[in-house]
Amino acid sequence: MGLQGLLHKVESEGLIRGVSICRTRPCVSHLFFADNSVLFCRAKESECQVILDILSVYKKGSGQKSNRDKTNIFFSSNTQPDLQASIQQILGVPSIRHYEKYLGLPAFVGRAKKQSFIYIREHVWKKLQGWKEKILSQASREVLIKAVIQAIPTYSMSCFKLPKGLIKDIEVMIRKFWWGFSSDTRKTHWVKWERLCSPKEDGGMGFKEIEKFNEALLAKQVWCMMNNPDSLCFKVIKASFFPNCSILEANESCWFLCMEKHP
Structure with missing residues (x-):
């Protein structure tokens, strides 16, 4: 069982819970790209310990070890400082600010x-x-x-x-x-x-x-999503902006929001 399988297992058992913006949207516990991994869970000490246990099991089974020097944690704004400090101590990794970049792009885009x-x-x-x-x-x-x-x-x-x-x-x-x-x-x-x-x-x-030109590039991304309706990106955006119709039937404001919020 690979890392994805281990994460699916503990998520199905209710040991961790990923991120979901609302009830109708898919719950995301992890994202993988090449040799990079982004894991999501609630700001609970128990869930963070489960993440550590999973990484330990994966390390023993595959021989692959996470690079702690390149590992960071991000907290939502409503996480209490004392809880942040406790979780950082458990995981042993530093936290990052809003405007850190990943693959040349901002990892988080806030109101500013x-x-x-x-x-x-x-x-x-x-x-x-x-x-x-x-x-x-x-x-x-x-x-x-x-x-x-x-x-x-x-x-x-x-x-x-x-x-x-x-x-x-x-x-x-x-x-x-x-x-x-x-x-x-x-x-x-x-x-x-x-x-x-x-x-x-x-x-x-x-x-x-x-x-x-910016709008044209984003429209191209919308076209790519239309041709990949099974992708996670399409499922999240559909549940957010046009849950009861196709993207071509969505009104103008939905199209604008799709381009505005495209990840």
Whole structure:
């Protein structure tokens, strides 16, 4: 019996309980990706001890040992500090904050959504600062904007809907770089940004409108879910936003929430 089988066994016996946002949604006790594992249980000392026992049994049976140096624990905001300390002592691993990243993306996105993705803005800013002092033609700036700057947020946008404030900040930096800027002067922007984002055959430069590109990437994810109705992701989102109809029959607000909340 593998690790997944052991987790299913103790969950069926009621020894641990995974995460479920509401009664109609699937209860998730674990997620596996490559050699990474994310385990869920209630903030109870008994359940944490069960997790430790499972990992010990799995280690003896498979010879594989969890890497404690790369293991962390995350508590919900309503977990009491003394209980957090007790559980940390049992598990022997440190806790993490909201904005830690996993596979290059925020593991947790709270209400301060812009702060969760501030690393994108910082990455764009650092790139532009490195090019600011160089003498670049408009053709060179076009290539750098399309091939580098507008590619930076693509990976994050394929999974999350970025805050409008963050998108605006990035586009402001791109516009300044396109028209030229320095620390004490601002050059005239001769054409509206919307016009620059139109195709070249229509008189624009073909730059991407980041917000619309973000929505297109998320719509692609929705299409992937439609073609994989047995996936855990689809089951959770269906139970959340369109439990009594298909995704194509869902109203506009459901579509928006699907893209907004897609994991």
